[in-house]
Amino acid sequence: MTKQKHLETSLFNLEKHRPARICGFKTINEHDQIRLREIGFAEGDLVEILHVGLFGRSPLNVKLHGTAIAMRPNEAKMIDVIPADLHRDKEEPVIHANVDICDVHGLPTSHEKPCCGACGVATSGAARE
Amino acid sequence: MTTNKPTTIALLGAPNCGKSSLFNALTGGKVKIANYPGVTVEYAVGNFETHSGQNIRLMDLPGIYGDCGHSADERVTLDAIHGRLEGETTPKALIVVMDASQIRTHLHNVLQAKNYGLPMIVVLNMMDMAARDGVEIDLAQIEKEIGVPVIACVAVRTAGRQTLVEKLNDWVQEIVSGTAPTPNSDGVDLRILQKSARAITRANVTSPTTQNITTRIDNIVLHPILGPIVLLAILFVMFQAVYAWSAPFIGMLENLTAYTGELAGSFLTDGWFKSLLVNGVIDGVGAVLVFLPQIIILFMFILALESSGYMTRAAFLIDTLMAKVGLNGRAFIPLLSSFACAIPGIMAARSIENERDRLTTIMIAPLMTCSARWPVYFLLVGAFIPASKVGIFNVQGLLMFGLVIIGIVFAFLAAFVLKMTVLKGTMSSLLLEMPSYKIPSLKGYLLGLWQRAMIFIKRAGRIILPASMIIWFLTTYPNSDGVIRNSFAGMIGRVLEPLFAPIGFNLEMIIALIPAMAAREVAVSSLEITYGIENAGEGANVLQTVIATDWTMPMGLAFIAWFIFAPQCLSTLAITRKETNSWKWPLIMFGYLFALAYVASGLTFWGANALGF
Numbered sequence: 001m002t003k004q005k006h007l008e009t010s011l012f013n014l015e016k017h018r019p020a021r022i023c024g025f026k027t028i029n030e031h032d033q034i035r036l037r038e039i040g041f042a043e044g045d046l047v048e049i050l051h052v053g054l055f056g057r058s059p060l061n062v063k064l065h066g067t068a069i070a071m072r073p074n075e076a077k078m079i080d081v082i083p084a085d086l087h088r089d090k091e092e093p094v095i096h097a098n099v100d101i102c103d104v105h106g107l108p109t110s111h112e113k114p115c116c117g118a119c120g121v122a123t124s125g126a127a128r129e
Numbered sequence: 130m131t132t133n134k135p136t137t138i139a140l141l142g143a144p145n146c147g148k149s150s151l152f153n154a155l156t157g158g159k160v161k162i163a164n165y166p167g168v169t170v171e172y173a174v175g176n177f178e179t180h181s182g183q184n185i186r187l188m189d190l191p192g193i194y195g196d197c198g199h200s201a202d203e204r205v206t207l208d209a210i211h212g213r214l215e216g217e218t219t220p221k222a223l224i225v226v227m228d229a230s231q232i233r234t235h236l237h238n239v240l241q242a243k244n245y246g247l248p249m250i251v252v253l254n255m256m257d258m259a260a261r262d263g264v265e266i267d268l269a270q271i272e273k274e275i276g277v278p279v280i281a282c283v284a285v286r287t288a289g290r291q292t293l294v295e296k297l298n299d300w301v302q303e304i305v306s307g308t309a310p311t312p313n314s315d316g317v318d319l320r321i322l323q324k325s326a327r328a329i330t331r332a333n334v335t336s337p338t339t340q341n342i343t344t345r346i347d348n349i350v351l352h353p354i355l356g357p358i359v360l361l362a363i364l365f366v367m368f369q370a371v372y373a374w375s376a377p378f379i380g381m382l383e384n385l386t387a388y389t390g391e392l393a394g395s396f397l398t399d400g401w402f403k404s405l406l407v408n409g410v411i412d413g414v415g416a417v418l419v420f421l422p423q424i425i426i427l428f429m430f431i432l433a434l435e436s437s438g439y440m441t442r443a444a445f446l447i448d449t450l451m452a453k454v455g456l457n458g459r460a461f462i463p464l465l466s467s468f469a470c471a472i473p474g475i476m477a478a479r480s481i482e483n484e485r486d487r488l489t490t491i492m493i494a495p496l497m498t499c500s501a502r503w504p505v506y507f508l509l510v511g512a513f514i515p516a517s518k519v520g521i522f523n524v525q526g527l528l529m530f531g532l533v534i535i536g537i538v539f540a541f542l543a544a545f546v547l548k549m550t551v552l553k554g555t556m557s558s559l560l561l562e563m564p565s566y567k568i569p570s571l572k573g574y575l576l577g578l579w580q581r582a583m584i585f586i587k588r589a590g591r592i593i594l595p596a597s598m599i600i601w602f603l604t605t606y607p608n609s610d611g612v613i614r615n616s617f618a619g620m621i622g623r624v625l626e627p628l629f630a631p632i633g634f635n636l637e638m639i640i641a642l643i644p645a646m647a648a649r650e651v652a653v654s655s656l657e658i659t660y661g662i663e664n665a666g667e668g669a670n671v672l673q674t675v676i677a678t679d680w681t682m683p684m685g686l687a688f689i690a691w692f693i694f695a696p697q698c699l700s701t702l703a704i705t706r707k708e709t710n711s712w713k714w715p716l717i718m719f720g721y722l723f724a725l726a727y728v729a730s731g732l733t734f735w736g737a738n739a740l741g742f
Contacts (some may be wrong), residue, residue: 031199034319038195039560040234042323050344051445054353059448059458059559061351065233066262066336068347068563070445072458075560 007086011047012057012076019048020081027078040064041079135176135186136304137218139210141242142226143235144192145438145564147254149173150573151226151284152189155294172205179298183305188220191480195319196241201479201487210245222304223249229259229266229281230565232334236326239275240315248309250278250300252293257283258565262341267333274329277312285570343565347442356446363439367430368530369523371423378422383670386415405601408661413597413654414590416672420504420650421585427500428581431468436569436577440465441561448559454541455548457486458559464490464540467497469581471701475708485552489544491708492718495701496540496694498533500585501649505692506532508653512673513685536693539725551717596644596651600658604640618643618659632727633687633734635680646697683737690733696722 014020022045027033041047041064050068051061060076062069142148156175173189190209191202198204205214212219225242227235232253239251253259259266272279280296283289303309315322350359390411397403434440444461451458459481467474474494481487498506510525510532517524603618614623614636622639629639637659645652653672660675676685696719705715 034195034197035199035560037319037323038197038238039562040194040231040237042237042320042327044327051347051351052353053445053449055449058452059445061347061445061563063344066230066264066341066565067234068343070441070448070458070559070561070563072448072452072559075558 007082008080009083010077011049011062011079011081012060012073014047014049014081014083016049016052019046019084021046021084022079023082024080025078026080032075032078036075036078039069040067046084047079047081133182133184135184136222136301137186137188137220138222138224138301138304139188139190139220140226141190141206141210141223142192143194143228143231143238143562145441145562146192146226146228146231146235147284148192148226149189150570151224151252151254151282151290152187153573153576154284154290156187172209179301180294181298181302183298183301185297185301186218194235194238196244200482203480205479210247220247222300222309223247225249225251225277226254227251228564229253229256230262230264230336232264232266232271233327233330233336236275236330237319237322239277240322240326241317241319243275243277243312244314244317246311246314248300248304248311250280250296251275252284253279253281254284255565255567256281257286257289258567262343262565263337265335270333271329274333285573341565343438346566347563350439350442351445356442360443360446363430363434365530367427368533369526370430371426371526371529373523373526374426375422379419382415382419382421386411386419389415401605404605405598408658409597409601410594412657413600414593416654416657417504417593417650418586420507420653421582423503423507424500424585425578425582427503428469428578431465432574432577432581433569436567436574438564438566441563444561445563450541454545456489456541456544457481457483459561460486460490464494464497467494467499470499470501471495471497471698472704475701475704478708483558485548488709488714489547489552491705492547492714492721493540493543495696495698495718495722496536496543498536498693499649501698502692502695504650504653506689508656508673508676509685509689509692512677512680513682513689532689532693539693543721592648593651593654596647597654597658600644600651600655604659604661632691632731633681633684633738634691634730635684637679638684638688642691642697645695646699648700649692649695649698652692682742683734686737686742687730687734690729691726694722694726694729696726 008023009020010026011020011022022041022043024043025033025036025041027036045064048063049060050063053059056073058073059070060073062071062076140148140152152173152175156177172191175187175189177185177187179185188209190206193203193206196207198207208214209217210220210223223242223245225239227239242249253266253268266281268279268281278296278300280293282293300309315325350356390407393411394403394407397406434443440462443465444458447461448458451460460478462480463474463477465474466477471494474497475491478487478490478494481490506529510528514525514528519527600618603621604616606617607615618640619636621643622636625639626636629642634642637656640659641652641655644655656676657672660672660679680688702715702719705718706712709715
């Protein structure tokens, strides 16, 4: 768990142009999380900060796949990410049906072991709920 | 075959997915904006016929991401689909539109739409754009995996719509006969839907990792320093162009008005009817229509910025400022619409889900320089400011730009005060998708321009025509000696004179303000009629000469200052009443705008006098 803390950061604190994968949401209420999910954010998604405003990193232009989404710091702080270069598995993983997938690394996982175990990082998302 | 009962089909999709261009392409732009009593709903409805003669009634609903309905306009969409809209037919089927280059982010919305239990097809729009960005899509496989027909489409091109039109033909027959299949639900858990959507796209969509054109343009226009410079430059060119390009067309319209007046006059014998027609109707309406070229040039820019995708970038750049005064970033779009007219702007504020943010936006929307104020500004600026140049800049254009900026500054100040007092609230949000850049289709662009010009012209008919007749009556009777002071209008004006005299308004100005309650630009017609400008030979130019000699410079400037705030628009107050469902907000709006207008005019008048203008 200590290792996870070390790797995990909020999207707001992510450096510009450093791709990262979403590993969970730190929302105060369910409503905020639904809004973020409906516009397209999900665990395992690759995000990258492309542009930031002049003052206090506000607003931020976040690339989510091919889409650019403008958001404010308070919204970016709700999204937890792990920089993609810290992943052992940097390629987009192949998903097999009927297998639960680790949100961070996209690798097969089980309920006993909350993460795929590929790198020893505990998963967030489902495990956190 | 047109006699058959139309089948209602709804268009569903995220904002900016090209729903409306598909709608316009299918229906030919013959749009009816629906507005039903009770709930103030605005969406477009249009009819078209398939090859086999089936009549389709297509609904273009507000863009929506999921099925939660966070904001008022999203709830309209959901209500329409679920058949909860009063007086509206429940759609028999759904066409779910998706931007082909955004499959990865939006496919789960399609899976959610399967829960509505209606027959549906998915249209992957803007396939050409996706191809430009190097996105490859296995259509057949996606169709198989989501279990709903998927059709590739380029809505804006006839050839690009062919497959869709053919498919619709068969599909509508299935819907009518009740054999169209309804999709199987994948459940309602958003997390699970996202997961399966991601699995489908991972397997069937490849997109390049290189920077696409949109990102490369954004690197310049969203640059913290270059970005604002580009934005200011665009706005500046816009205001210069409004002046520079419109002059020849204005001359033409002026001659046309004069000619029509002369022509009508030559057929009629002198009397009240001739006076009403020539001095009331033709001069009154003509005085406003003369500004059509400038309005069209303004819309040309706004429309180009909107349809190219730049508008959301402007929202991004301005958001820093919006955040400072506690405004929601989404307020930018409603506020921008308010430059055309505060009414659509106030209604567009429905997209803001936070109630306090929505109210703040509504309250400051009238401070944006609406198109109805332009004729008044054009008249006054033309009368009192010399048409000289400073370097390459037109001085009149510079001042107009300044007037717009003053309006914006006061809007921000008002928002700040509101947010500190009556509308104190939590941290507001932005969360706005910025669409890929595109070159708008010429046809769609011209259609949009035409629709907006028609709104202005229809206003001239609906509001300015009757207003002109009333002003004519009030200024002509009970006496016909031509002395304004003795007419009905003069009597009303004299009652108000003690209130407005301290800020430098003369009787004609006060009289002009009253009918301007119907629409601000009526102030121009009103002055035209009040000054009894016979046979408006050179239209506004004559009026400009008259007021330039009759008013002092401080008076003219004070009147300009009044119109920055112009609290008297009844339609704005009425829509505010409707949208806030209370009398409190329109009253506060009128009160604070009136106070600002009064103080600003007073300060301008006394200041200009003291400076010896």
